[in-house]
C-alpha cells in the first residue's frame with residue numbers, strides 16, 4: 001500500500017499518480033485535473 005501525499009488516504013501503489021510532484025490518489029488526481037469551479041449549465 002502507498003499513501004496519498006495530499007489527503008493521506010492509503011491506496012494501492014497502482015492507483016497513485018504523480019501530480020505536480022506529489023503522489024496522489026485517484027480522487028485527488030481528478031480534483032487537481034478538473035477546474036474547481038466547473039459549473040454545469042444544462
Ligand SMILES: [Zn+2]
Pocket residue numbers: 004005006007008009024025026027028029
Ligand atoms: Zn488523495
